[in-house]
Amino acid sequence: MGLTKRYPLAWKRKLLVALDHLDLQVRPGEVFGLLGPNGSGKSTTLKLLLGLAVPTDGEARVFGLPPDSLEARQRVGFLPENPYFYAFLNGDETLRFYGKLCGVTGSKLEKRIEELIDLVGLQNGRERPLRSYSKGMLQRIGLAQALIHDPDLLFLDEPTAGVDPLGSAQIRDLILRLKKMGKTVVFSSHLLEQVQEVADRVAIFSLGKKVLEGSLDSLLAESQNTQINVSGELTAEQQEKARALLGQEIRFSRPHLSLEQLYLRTVQGLPDPTPAQNSRRS
Amino acid sequence: MIPSLFRIFVIGRNTLIEAVRQKVLSVLLIFGLILVGSSVYVSTIATPGLDAAGLFDEQIKFVKDFGCGAIELFGFAIALLSTAQLIPQELHNRTVYTILAKPVRRAEFLLGKFFGVILLLALAVMLMTLAFAASLYWQETVGFNYVRDIYDQHMPANWQNNPQMAAQYHHDIQDIVNKVQDPQLIKAILLLFAKMVMTAGIALLISTFATSSIFTIITTFMIYLIGHMEGMAREVWLARGAETSIWQSGLTGLISLLIPDLNSFTIVDEILAGNHVPWAHTLNLLGYAEVYLVVLLAVSIIIFDFREI
Numbered sequence: 001m002g003l004t005k006r007y008p009l010a011w012k013r014k015l016l017v018a019l020d021h022l023d024l025q026v027r028p029g030e031v032f033g034l035l036g037p038n039g040s041g042k043s044t045t046l047k048l049l050l051g052l053a054v055p056t057d058g059e060a061r062v063f064g065l066p067p068d069s070l071e072a073r074q075r076v077g078f079l080p081e082n083p084y085f086y087a088f089l090n091g092d093e094t095l096r097f098y099g100k101l102c103g104v105t106g107s108k109l110e111k112r113i114e115e116l117i118d119l120v121g122l123q124n125g126r127e128r129p130l131r132s133y134s135k136g137m138l139q140r141i142g143l144a145q146a147l148i149h150d151p152d153l154l155f156l157d158e159p160t161a162g163v164d165p166l167g168s169a170q171i172r173d174l175i176l177r178l179k180k181m182g183k184t185v186v187f188s189s190h191l192l193e194q195v196q197e198v199a200d201r202v203a204i205f206s207l208g209k210k211v212l213e214g215s216l217d218s219l220l221a222e223s224q225n226t227q228i229n230v231s232g233e234l235t236a237e238q239q240e241k242a243r244a245l246l247g248q249e250i251r252f253s254r255p256h257l258s259l260e261q262l263y264l265r266t267v268q269g270l271p272d273p274t275p276a277q278n279s280r281r282s
Numbered sequence: 283m284i285p286s287l288f289r290i291f292v293i294g295r296n297t298l299i300e301a302v303r304q305k306v307l308s309v310l311l312i313f314g315l316i317l318v319g320s321s322v323y324v325s326t327i328a329t330p331g332l333d334a335a336g337l338f339d340e341q342i343k344f345v346k347d348f349g350c351g352a353i354e355l356f357g358f359a360i361a362l363l364s365t366a367q368l369i370p371q372e373l374h375n376r377t378v379y380t381i382l383a384k385p386v387r388r389a390e391f392l393l394g395k396f397f398g399v400i401l402l403l404a405l406a407v408m409l410m411t412l413a414f415a416a417s418l419y420w421q422e423t424v425g426f427n428y429v430r431d432i433y434d435q436h437m438p439a440n441w442q443n444n445p446q447m448a449a450q451y452h453h454d455i456q457d458i459v460n461k462v463q464d465p466q467l468i469k470a471i472l473l474l475f476a477k478m479v480m481t482a483g484i485a486l487l488i489s490t491f492a493t494s495s496i497f498t499i500i501t502t503f504m505i506y507l508i509g510h511m512e513g514m515a516r517e518v519w520l521a522r523g524a525e526t527s528i529w530q531s532g533l534t535g536l537i538s539l540l541i542p543d544l545n546s547f548t549i550v551d552e553i554l555a556g557n558h559v560p561w562a563h564t565l566n567l568l569g570y571a572e573v574y575l576v577v578l579l580a581v582s583i584i585i586f587d588f589r590e591i
Contacts, residue, residue, distance in 0.1 A: 007590070050383050052591060070385040078383035084375040086296065088303040100292045101384045103285060145380065155383075 002058035005044050018044040020208040021058065026186055028152075031179050033195040034188040036205030042188035043081060045205075046155050049186070050078055062153065074102065077146035081157040081188075083138060087131035091122055091141055094130060095148055102149035116144040120174065136167030143174060154178065156187035160194060165263050172198055193258060196220075229255070289386050290394040297398020298405070301364055310363070311406050314356030318413040321348035322420050338425055342461045345421050346554045349414040350470055353407065354550075357478040358506070360406050361399065365485035366498040368395045369586075378591055389583045392490070396579065399482050407475050418462050425458040461556070469564045470553045476571035477547045481506060483578035484542070490585040505541055512537055513545030542574050 003022040006015040019041040026032045034042040047053040048060050051068025065072040085094055092113060099109045117123060120140040125133060130141065139159060146154055156175075160168040168191065175185055175198045189195050195202060196216060204212040212219070234242070234252060243250050257265070301307050322345060372378040372395075381391055433441055433451055441447040485502040492498045546567055553559050 050379075052379060052382055070387070073383065073385040076383065078380065080376050080379040080383075082376070083380060084377060085380065086300060086377060088300055089296075097292065097296055098380070098384060101289055101381065101386055103288075103385070142380075149384075 003045070003048055003055050003060055004057035005041075005048060005053060006056045017208045019048065019055075022210050024203060024210065024213070026153075026184060027201075028184055029179070029182055030200040031175060031185045031187070031198050033199035033202040034186065034205065035190075035192070035195060035202055036188075039207075040205035041208040041210075042205055043157055044208075046078075046157050046186070046188065050076065050155060074149065075152045077149070077151035077154045079139070079142040079146045079154070079156045079159055081161060083142040085130050085138070085141065085145070088129060090127050090129050091117070091125040091144075092127070094141055095144055098145040099148045104149055112148060112150070116147055119147070119177070120144045121170065134167075136163045136170070139163055139167065139171060140174075143171070147178075151183070153184045154186070156185065158188055158190070160189060160191055168194065169264050286387070286390055289390045290397055293381070293386075293391060293394025294397030294401055297368070297395050298401045301398065301402045302405075307360060307364060307402070310356060310360055311409065314352060314360075314406065314410050315413045317352040317356070318349050318410050319417050321345045321352070321414075322417045322424075338428055338458070339461065342418075342421060342425070342458070343554065343556070345417055346464075346467070349417060350467075350474065350550065350554060353410045353414065353471070354474050354477070356410065357403060357407055357474060358481055361403055361478040361482040362485055362499055362502055364402055365396075365399050365482040366489055366495045366502065368399065368486065369489040370492070370495050370498075373591060382591070388587050392486070392583055392586050393579065396482070396486050396582075399486075400479060403475065403478050403482065407471065407478070411471055422458060422462040425462070426455060429454050429458065464553075464556075466553045466559065469559060469561070470550045473547050473550050473564060473567060476568050477544060480542050480544070480571050480574060480578075483575045483582075487578050487582045487585070490582045490589065506544065508537070509542050509544035510548075511545070512541055512543050543570075546570070 001023055003019060003024070004017070005019040006017050008014075009016050022041070022045060024045070034045060036042050044053065048055050049062060049067055051060075051066065051073070060067050062072040063075055067073075067076075086097070089097060095113045095116060096109060099105070099112060104112060117126060120143055122137060122140055122144065125137050125141065130138065133141065143156070143159070146156070159171050159175075163171065172194050175187065178185055179198070187199075199216055201213070201215045202219070203210050233254070239250070239252050369378075369392075372381075378391070382388065429451070433447070437447060438444075441451070481502065484505050485498055488501050489495070489498045492501070549559055549563065549567065
């Protein structure tokens with residue numbers, strides 16, 4: 001409530017208002033998207049909710065607890081923007097390290113690592129040091145470490161930044177799977193189409209202020225219009241009949257795929273270019 | 283309490299693994315080991331023509347001076363370089379966010395990182411001490427052969443059958459054993475290690491508010507130098523007695539409080555010179571280092587707690 005963060009700019013003797021009186025409540029089990037241009041306050045909001053920064057004014061609560069309390073952090077997972085992690089550790093070692101920090105040890109930890117490697121699809125990265133990981137693999141190991149202690153709430157800061165469309169789609173699918181598992185997800189993103197596909201509610205930020213908040217259905221519905229989808233192409237005669245039947249102004253157009261849908265359909269439809277498959281085909 | 287210690291241990295272990303897998307520190311350690319080991323070779327160059335009994339004493343002292351000097355130099359370099367980059371690297375790579383977003387207190391993070399440096403220093407000192415012990419053992423063997431050669435060449439034949447000469451021979455051999463297997467060397471190594479840990483503590487404190495590793499390295503190095511001169515400065519001022527102004531006394535007091543008295547640790551030179559340094563004095567110095575370190579860590583934790591990350 002009234003969450004505000006100001007950073008002093010010593011050399012200009014001014015204060016930078018990174019976040020200005022934010023009131024926000026996220027409901028259990030929902031996927032909440034934080035939208036806005038760079039520097040609009042999304043990452044600051046996440047830092048304040050994680051207790052990584054101290055608010056100048058206002059108060060943040062996570063599960064009714066101070067966000068920097070160990071009890072709150074035990075229930076929260078975080079994937080920072082452009083995470084680096086420890087490049088000298090391999091995938092398994094990374095998860096083992098973060099798991100132990102959360103108090104997960106022994107066979108329980110090993111079982112959890114197996115589950116998460118499966119969930120994020122990183123079987124080929126278990127023994128490889130993170131310095132050899134691609135951007136998409138880093139994001140996925142980042143997601144796995146955020147989930148290592150099975151948190152109820154996940155904060156993801158630009159989880160698809162710099163990832164190719166396929167990797168980005170995999171992360172989107174993961175968010176949807178997490179939602180099905182009952183997790184609450186709060187994430188920031190610039191990819192509006194992806195936000196639209198996964199988020200239940202969004203808040204739009206600009207210059208440190210929340211300027212819009214609501215469910216996607218309520219924000220995006222054009223209440224003046226009704227959309228009817230018809231299979232197949234209508235002839236001119238059929239279109240005239242429809243107009244006459246409804247007695248309304250009707251515009252007819254062919255729906256388009258988005259470029260992302262076309263790309264994914266094309267790339268995912270291609271055969272797996274592994275030598276075994278290639279030789280079978282030939 | 284126990285989960286907290288476990289988290290500190292996990293972070294410390296990870297810091298040690300990082301340092302070991304980093305080639306720079308490994309190379310530094312290898313050079314340290316080579317230098318400590320090479321003291322045997324350098325000592326033979328330094329004292330050519332082994333024809334007088336006293337010269338071998340010089341050789342043993344040279345190996346001790348050279349070995350402990352190398353341990354101190356490389357220990358200092360490892361302590362300074364590894365600690366100076368601890369916090370800036372975590373902030374730059376944003377790995378600190380992933381750790382502090384977990385149920386980990388900032389103090390635990392800082393103590394864990396420092397514990398990792400202590401483990402690294404302990405490992406480095408242990409390996410360099412083994413190399414030092416090996417070079418001393420080698421020097422002992424060379425010494426036995428040297429004494430034997432002297433007796434064979436300069437004493438009458440069958441000198442072994444002469445009880446007086448045999449007793450003198452055993453006395454000379456025992457003299458070498460006493461000088462090489464000097465239990466006081468343990469005190470010297472402990473004091474050098476304490477000095478390294480204090481250096482790392484100073485670097486950690488500076489790195490909690492510094493914005494770059496270079497700043498931390500330069501400032502720590504300056505404090506290290508002042509710490510060695512502090513004792514002398516205090517003695518000069520105290521010797522002037524009534525001439526000392528309030529400002530001078532205040533400044534000396536302030537420096538004594540803020541900067542550790544590293545000059546006291548030059549007692550290691552007395553040990554290497556063969557002079558007896560009592561355990562009580564050694565433990566006093568180790569206690570001083572421990573108290574100073576606790577203060578350094580407490581201040582570091584307070585500063586890091588308030589730092590915007």
